[in-house]
Amino acid sequence: TACSSKYVLSQMHPMWQGPLTVPGGDHQSPIDIVVRKSVFDSELKPLVIDYDPKTCQQIWNNGYSFLVEYDDTTDKSTLKGGPLQDTYRLCQFHFHWGESNAWGSEHTVDRRLFPAELHLVHWNSDKYSLFEEAVMEENGLAVIGVFLKVGKRHEGLQKLVDALPAIRHKSSVVEFNRFDAACLLPTNTDDYWTYHGSLTTPPLTESVSWIVMKQHIEVSHDQLAVFRSLLFTSAEEEVQKSMVNNFRVQQSLCGRTVRSSFT
Ligand SMILES: OSc1ccc(O)cc1O
Numbered sequence: 001t002a003c004s005s006k007y008v009l010s011q012m013h014p015m016w017q018g019p020l021t022v023p024g025g026d027h028q029s030p031i032d033i034v035v036r037k038s039v040f041d042s043e044l045k046p047l048v049i050d051y052d053p054k055t056c057q058q059i060w061n062n063g064y065s066f067l068v069e070y071d072d073t074t075d076k077s078t079l080k081g082g083p084l085q086d087t088y089r090l091c092q093f094h095f096h097w098g099e100s101n102a103w104g105s106e107h108t109v110d111r112r113l114f115p116a117e118l119h120l121v122h123w124n125s126d127k128y129s130l131f132e133e134a135v136m137e138e139n140g141l142a143v144i145g146v147f148l149k150v151g152k153r154h155e156g157l158q159k160l161v162d163a164l165p166a167i168r169h170k171s172s173v174v175e176f177n178r179f180d181a182a183c184l185l186p187t188n189t190d191d192y193w194t195y196h197g198s199l200t201t202p203p204l205t206e207s208v209s210w211i212v213m214k215q216h217i218e219v220s221h222d223q224l225a226v227f228r229s230l231l232f233t234s235a236e237e238e239v240q241k242s243m244v245n246n247f248r249v250q251q252s253l254c255g256r257t258v259r260s261s262f263t
């Protein structure tokens, strides 16, 4: 199986030219979360999420997704608790989505696909001094995954949606201040699944404690349509490619256990 070979050929992905190999890739992400195979762990604590909206700095198109980046030079916006032993600093959040509302999320729950998925990326500031260091280390990162469903308009998201036309092309950046990332979290953050995995974009390093929320958030059809107006390509490229289906194919569990914080 894919787990036994030393090199795991992660499937061809429309965005990445040619197959990508990840040395010893047996803790890769994303995965399907099989609810009845997840194991309740009563030791899992509630998450302690403390974000400071003033640390929001910029929003930019990196050619894979759009990132909202935070000032992570101090412990101002942090994540603790849950499965984590240390304090993790928020450095950015981004999304993955499809060309239609029928698919787009990276993780699935009993094979159920969502139209999009939010990733809030944090790094272990008790053990490391930079994200670039932490991203290469086991337990270096903690990423909160939140599923998006199409429904009522998300008022907090609208400020972000209004900024997207200014970063249509790859490498475009605009200043973005005072955005409270906590407004994108579901009302219930006590119920989640957690497992050890990887980034889902290069360098695909296996440094992530994944925390996938059971409860989704709702955004409107029109808000999601604006995500799809972004481009993978830079302004100079003659052929413009719309930024859609920026999710990675699912990876083998390879014997890992997914724990749940709820029964
Ligand atoms: O897609 S998950 C993910 C996590 C951390 C990161 O720095 C980039 C990522 O794409």
Ligand SMILES: [Zn+2]
Binding pocket: 094, 095, 096, 119, 200
């Ligand atoms: Zn992601």
